[in-house]
Amino acid sequence: MKYQIIPVTPFQQNCSLVWCEQTLKAAVIDPGGNIDRILDAVREHGLTLEKILLTHGHIDHVGGAAKLAEQQRLPIIGPHVADKMWLEQLPIQSQKFGFPASAAFEPNQYLQDGDEVTVGNSVLKVFHCPGHTPGHVVFWSEADKLAFVGDVLFRGSIGRTDFPGSSYQALIDSISHKLWPLGNDTRFVPGHGPMSTFAEERQSNPFVADQLLQ
Structure with a gap:
């Protein structure tokens, strides 16, 4: 699986364009906004978009999902149903955080722990990882040892837990x-900021380093 990180929205959220090298079929993970920027990358790589994948319901991750789905006739898959309240509150979120008006929407499919989603011939395993939001999910490519973790984990930090339902x-x-059982050699794309590995975070993350959790 190939991928490109596309920072979007004033929050510089890491939207990810992922695709299968054999079929050139692609998915967009967390299109929070700046749809034209995302579609430019799709065209640049000669890809065919199949679907939209969402890690959780915060507006910087989902604010462009409904518009992109309508324009490109794509299904929206994820997050877990426990984040339904966040998707229903998108109009309020857009006002509160100064984003363009965003209507509430219902995804075509909610995800559960243990589900799998395909992108061409590539497979992403789904893990329900509540905490930042109650319905947060993580996508993991076992073949590539690569995880898309949204706002669960960051390089040197973890997601906020001061929101309703956190x-x-x-x-x-x-x-x-x-996450840790997926292996120290797993690289991850966080919702914001630079990539890291689980090994690095287990050694030095001031919230979840191994010496702190023993």
């Missing part, structure tokens, strides 16, 4: 029980 302990449990 839970600090649930987030710590998601990271230690769902």
Whole structure:
């Protein structure tokens, strides 16, 4: 699987364009905005968009999803149904955070822990990782040892847990029980900021380093 990180919105959210090298079929993970920028990358690589994948319902991750889906006739898949409240509150979120007006929407499919989604011949495994939001999911390519973790984990930090429905302990449990077993050699694309590896975070992350969780 190939990928390109496309920072979008004033929050510089890491939207990811992912595609199968054999079929050139692609998906967009977390199109928070700047749809033209995303579609430019699709055209640059000669890809065919298949679907939109969402990690969670915060507007910087989903603000452009409905418009992109309508323009390109794409299904929206994810997040977990526990984030339905966040998708229903998109009009409020857009006002609160100064984003363009965004209507509430319902995805074509909610995801559950253990689901798999395909992008061409590539497979992404789904892990329900609540904490930052109750319905947050993570996408993992076992073949590439590559995870798209949204706002669960960052290089040197973790997701905020001061939102309605957030839970600090649930987030710590998601990271230690769902992400770490995927292997230290797993690289990850966070929702914001630079990439890292699980090994690096287990060694030095001031919130979830191994010495802190023992």
